Amino acid sequence: MIYGIANALDISLDYLFGVGEDGAVPARRQGEQLAGEADALPRFAMTAALGAAAAGPGAADAGTADVGRPGARPSGAASGADPADGPSVLPDEPVVQRRSRRRTIDLASGVRWERLTPQQDARVDFLEVVYQPFGRSTDTHASIRHDGREYQLVLHGTLHADIGFETYVLEAGDSLAFDSATPHQYRNMTDQEVRVISVVIHHTA
Template sequence: MLPGAPPDDEELGARIRALRTERGMSLRALAGELGISPSALSQMERGKMRPSVTRLFQIVSILEVPLAAAFGEDAPEPEEQVAPGEVVVTRAGEVPAISLGHGVEYRRLTAVPIPGVEIYESTYPPGSSSSQDGEYLRHNGHELGSVLSGTLTLDLGFERYELGPGDSIRFPSTTPHRVRNTGDVPAVAVWVNLP
């Protein structure tokens, strides 16, 4: 695979399986926590089915790992962290990205993982959603989002927010939420997750 190229479905599935087994959790136990069948989780782990954004966030939350782990990266250990004043450049095409259900793509925007903060560019094709079946996501932390192009609809609790270019939002991630692109053009946004 080329650096920065989105991992294929089998590679993403293998990462999910490795994270689950590293934490000593059975397929059946994780599927139960997710509220899906072991068969559905097995299909994800074998690369036969892509998880939605919501499902991937649920998986990393249950396994207590950062989203960066789905990209094959852990937050650096203290002795491996970039020294203050050190410059790290990552060129276009080298930035890790993953494609999820509905064709949604997440691309990390930091040159190296930063403990305690995750910054991603997300691209939602027309008609796409962060969830497979309209389900809402809840997890610890806070989220901040800013739409760069297109329009995103954010369902947050019982409220609905239409966000266009230049619009931003901040909310506690414990509030049930989902993101959709109901427009005719791809929508691109920057999302910051503060676990």
């Protein structure tokens, strides 16, 4: 509910709780789990999870599943690499996101989100998404909807994208763009890992 309020006001939880005037997120020990940490979750996932509380009436229908429901919540902690693995991003230099220090979330459905921005950005979710063999965007096998416009670029492997009533098979180098209010889900139907660059641009007031 708190995230829903912050989302409705278009402010971050960091701002709401006054965590760091510069917007920096405190560092975490490797493997540490912070229950309910919304900053690590892409905004579209939390919006879907909270339904009308976060996105307003009519944002989702009864035929769609919430990606943030108990079965689809992260099965592992959001994590970062040990500082010894590579250079870190200083709070006063929020420009470069080192690969070794990406914020990551593992979903129970066999998907990993890796945030590509040094800090949370309320306007856009910029992610590298890894689909394990036979992994899918939701473990309920149902489509989701959320605000914004969505772009996907397949880097490696073959991804099945269900957009509305159509299914598209995307190979490496293929991309797509659509309104995220359209029910959709992604599936890896192979025994090989699939890697995708995902961008969701949210509607702003």
